[in-house]
Amino acid sequence: MPNIPLRLLTKIHGIVTPTLQRDSATLTARSTKMYAKRAALSLAFVIVLVIFFSISIGTVDLRSYFFPLLQSPAAARPLCATNPVPLRVFMYDLPRRFNVGMFNRRSTDQTPVTSLTWPPWPKKSGLKRQHSVEYWMMGSLLYDGDGREVVRVSDPEMAEAFFVPFFSSLSFNTHGHNMTDPKTRIDRQLQIDLLKFLAESKYWKRYGGRDHVIPVTHPNAFRFLRAELNASIQIVVDFGRYPRTMSNLSKDVVAPYVHVVDSFTDDELSDPYESRTTLLFFRGRTFRKDEGIVRVKLAKVLAGYDDVRYERSVATGENIKASSLGMRSSKFCLHPAGDTPSSCRLFDAIVSHCVPVIVSDQIELPFEDEIDYSEFSLFFSFKEALEPGYMVNQLRNFPKDKWVEMWRRIKAISRHFEFQYPPKKEDAVDMLWRQVKHKLPRVKLGVHRSQRLKIPDWWKRKR
Template identity: 25%
Template sequence: MVIVVKSGGVTSSVVALSAIFATSIAIVFVMVYFSNKAHEFRSFKSDSEAEFKIPIVELVTTAAHTRNSESRAVLSSEFSSKLKPTVTRRENINKLEQGLARARAAIRNAATMRNQSLFNKNDDILSSAIYRNPAAFYQSYKEMEKRFKVYVYQEGELPIVHDGPCKDIYTSEGRFIHEMDHGNNRFRTSNAGAAHVYFMPFSVTWMVRYLYRPNTYNLTPLKDFVSDYVKLISSKHPFWNRTQGADHFMLSCHDWAPHASHGNEFLYNTSIRVLCNANSSEGFNPQKDVSLPEIHLYGGKVNPKLISPPPSNAFRPYLAFFAGGIHGPIRPILLQHWKGKDSDLHVYEYLPKNQDYYDSMILSKFCLCPSGWEVASPRIVEAIYAECIPVILSDHYVLPFSDVLRWEAFSIQVNISEIPRLKEILMGVSEGKYMRLKKGLRAVRRHFVLNQPVKRFDMFHMILHSVWLRRLNLRVG
């Protein structure tokens, strides 16, 4: 089952199509129409909202996505694109698609290997407990290393393009842009025709700094910048128009990044958006978008207390810990029920001056991670570093790398309605389960570390792998 993503206009080459080809297009349209009625497919539309567009890209639907949750690395290989580009471009595209087809087949084959517990390659040991399908993930990762190529657009000027924040709350945004634009990694290619995906290296955080007028809440300048950037690359290069941006991606950790992406409706609806603000109730689509971990690096470095947490058997006297200001709908509920109410749950709005934040995490078995105004929280990654079990208190948050990671193997999710029962829930975690969660934290930590230079399986590579998965589920041609 597929979603049909339709092109934004009729090009000059389409106008010249023969009557026979036009008839075939009409047949395709009729088939898609009745298929939409039968299965309630969702179609992306252009500015003109025309009823008929030529299908050029096909994506996998939720039905296919959930058919086998343990083999999400490859969701479908039944593609039948109808519109073919020029001969030269078709040859390049066919070569790329043939390589992707081989990758899909290899991953599907690996996905049947359900009994392997460890994978050891070049001294890389992957714990099977934290992955939905460890064999599928490992094979997918190897295929990515072997094949995946990213073209970074050179258009745009500093500081908004080709730069971003590399410390503090938006670290993951700037560090990825810097590594993709300036780093010495195997994935970037200068040959745009050989690329699988195309990266637009603008920083929404820097847009807010340089374009937004404080206290106006007018986000139009951000949308206008994005609109102008897409117009620039789509008029200068053929790649955006080939898929209406479906094989393009942006990345941002700023809360307003989803709003900025509204500057172009195809970027919003069709492109891959890598976002910290991964709220499925506000337009984030896990089928095509990627959840970006939010990581707060003061001064650009991990706090020394979190670099080497205590041994797994170290005594942790606090049951749970949270300290943070009141903003958003969830934290007031947490503070209302537990602030200063129980000596086992150290819940603060403001941390006492004589108490260190990271010491409190290291001394706690569970770290409470409630959303603020937006769903993401840097406390989740901090808890992973501290080997303090993250307790995720959030609505509609699509957790990072959840295509391949079993978050239940190293965290606990508590419904907002169950916050009054929080102590009962945490006390109900057996010692055996707690130690398994701790073991899972230690195994998953490598996927949330920002290394310089980058290392296999670290956060940079996991972000790229998430993009790679979405490119696997896209057929261009």
């Protein structure tokens, strides 16, 4: 190796070292940028993947951020984020005498009804229609359609709930109202035969009927053996008729009455407030028992007002038409208690787009976990309603813009109170099945606890 002077080596080192350092720094910077780009691309890919997945399962709606004008109006959106998996229900195949056979009692055909043999509800049934929830629920299970809250399964092992297609309300209306009427024996025998059939069912015995759904919407439905249904999920329209030992909100479902007036489908007036010339409307029976006594008292309190129509009437075809016209031409429709806290009149008012004025201290309303009735209804206690002049003055001073807002809201939600065949998504029956679905977790809790508790209901006993 040649002998290089120390001075020259120092000079060469001073030149080469900074160059190497600069090259190393350049390489490091380039490497850092490369890794940063890769990290950014990876992060962006993950974010896009998460957003795509969220959109696909419906938890993110980018329209609300980037295209707000494309959003659906609030009134048109579903009431809640429903479970995309429908409720699986097994329906027992009962002979027709338990259900549609009551439409034509002369027929001897007892084969279970199918979607092909499903008969329409009788047109000339009058007020029997208001207690026909059982018919529409059965029809919804026979109809094979997508996108609804319920699906019928043929294998009971796959079922989450069991539907008992007994028309208990129609049976009461058909087989003698008066207990001394010999025809009531038919109603009693139907109940006896049904409970015998259920007692022999493997699936009724499995949980004591807790996962079985039975409509009993008339206050006197299942009048002879109602107590035997305590454990099941009952579809009722009024809790005021029965003690808690027979019906309670923890397991039962509040159903709307089936409205008897025609729905107001072309209510598109530019000024609905002024077009409805009657302030407050009521038409019906004024002499009722129990809480219905308030109707007689209201007749006196509301007498003498030119803009209030309080008319005594019985339910005939012509009177139902007159009630429909009266509701459609009124701003507010009065809903006092009948024999029970609720009545069909409330739901007649809703489909007539007449703002309900509810006078009751104990009423329970359907779908209240999803629908806020205060958005389209007014509530008065018995004391307030019977104070002379108070209720009428409140209604006369009610702001027009607030009334119009309620009118629009009631138009938007009235579809949830429609009973129809074929059934539609979020109509009354679809809403009822959703309510059943809401009850099932509590039913399962009760079943699981009862299977392991050594002392049943120990927490209810006094210590």
